[in-house]
Amino acid sequence: MSQLLPLLVVVPLAVAALLAGLGHLLPRPVADAGAIATAAGCAVASGWLAVGTRDQRAAAWIGDWRPRHGESVGIALVADGWSVALVLLTAVVVAAGLVFSWRYLEETSATYHALTLVFLGSVSGFLLAGDLFDAFVWLELSGVAAYALAGMRVEEAESVHAALEFAVVNTLGGSCALVGVTLLYARTGELNLALVGQRLHAHPADPLVALAFALLLVGALVKAAVVPLHFWTADTEAAAPSPVCGLLSGAMVAMGGYAVARWWWVGFDGVLSRHLVEPLLVGLGALTALLGAVLCVQQRHIKRLLAYSTISHSGVALLGVGLLDEHGFGAAAAYLVGHACVKVPLFLASGVLLNRFGSVDAHDLAGRGRGLPATAAVFAFGGLGLAGIPALGLWWGKAALEHTLGVDHLSWLVAVVVAAGALTGGAVLAAAARVFLGRTAAGLMLAPAVVLLALGTAVAVVPWVGGYGADAAAVFTDRRGYVAAVLGGAAAPVRGYEPSPWTVSGLLLAALAVALAVLVAAWSLWGPRIRALVTVGHGLHRIHRAPMPEQVGWLLAGAGVIAVWLAR
């Protein structure tokens, strides 16, 4: 089974190279079919691997360069339930985007398909990397593919400008992560994450280790669009092509949260104080969740609205990761999967609007969407899904997170989770009502959106998936097992405990969030305008249109806060 791991990285990259080199000779449908088949193949392979790694790990040393006498120069790939599940998610999102693009991006060349597959291969590489420097390289490579995809429409000035901001901010974040990796190498003489963790555990932590963790966090949190490192998100996702926005929202943001959890659990858990890291991550997560949600309301530009809601939901996921326990992580990972299954369809549906009407401004489009019932349905289900309606997408992760917050005596944070769901869901519902009802058939393009929504529902309601997530989370947070799998040795099997989401409190909270979402939607359609709120909203929105140098300033300020907090 572990022989399959390198293929998940190599095959998409090899097909990408073929498409980039020979794409101009191939008819467009061949490029489309080849790319979709590759992504689907990766999805099937990672799905098969996921079933096998439910409560264990698979590790592969490339070229069989295994560590000798506790020293390693080889590169390890490690798979456990959640990393493979996220590879599966990325492959599905990429496949959905490619199916959508078949008709949506008719004018593009095979370079688009090549870049998309580079993105898939490098995200897989990042998720499976058992080596810190490798993780950095994949992070940057997925970034470069994403920047190029975001700025693909060179004739649109706004799109190119957003891609440039996106690239500068993310590259600087990547450099911070690399400095962190370098400091860890200086301290431990190792790049393999399991060995780094082992060596860090041998000595008490000092400010250098704390600084290294802070810098790694900066690199991950830029990807995860966490305040105040999130400024690239809204501009980029407002301007980039819709299927690319799906990749960014569904896969790249999830990568950030995953990285924080992976590095914490294998490298720093037991080295740095939980009492320092937990409030930092939970605080940043809650702040991000609320800020993104507030920005959503009153937003006319539908794609920008969806971008703000991505920020909000990424914050909720970080809140779960920040609880630094098995259940919090399991909930956060499930939340990210559910989020992708709702957000990607919403972006694709907004692409349908853009394709049909040349605009995604909800006020311009008022009432014009009447002839698009399927698109309207995707928006309605998406809005309800973001609010956390039972059995759809986010429900599984949201219910698990609320339960965990209750157990951890942090019940007041449930209000943040509910507010994030209600405001983002309400904003989407309001925009949908404006466009599709107002005063007043895109079959192949919508098919992936509908399939993803259905998949999200399946993920949320099939009990096997819940048990899988819990087991995989237990494995994920077990450092000794990880070290044993990579370096050899026996690990005690672990089993997760998954509370059913179908509890009275869970259902009541979901009902509350959905009711609030409907209320928010109704208010923004027909309610009175409160001047103070509108002013605050405009002010916040203006800050988010900051030019690139200011965004870099925010990033540095955020990095400073994180470093000072952890160095206390």
Added chain:
Amino acid sequence: MIMHWLPYVAAAWIFLMGCYGLVTTRNLIHAIVCLGVAQSSTYVLLLGIGWTRGGTAPVYSDIGPHRRVADPVVQALTLTDVVVGAAVTALLLALTVQIATRLGTIDPGRLRSEEPE
């Protein structure tokens, strides 16, 4: 003692200077060069870490197997890092050319006002 800390201080200084340039820039080409400066601090840091007193280059074709050498891992990392940086810089310059043709300016503070809202 000073020699021991010098590469680290230099790396931190180069990184901060690159960031200072990025925050105060009025020209996208300048910004891209500043980003390159900030990235190059990691090369200095890596090489500083791999340095060994009295060590020579880790190429065993012309030295004995027991000679003290610098850490061979860091040069591989630095090289990879240079490649990544080059890819990003090339992409950023290409985007800047497109911005200059579409908007007629490369002052990041003025780009937004030139865009059709």
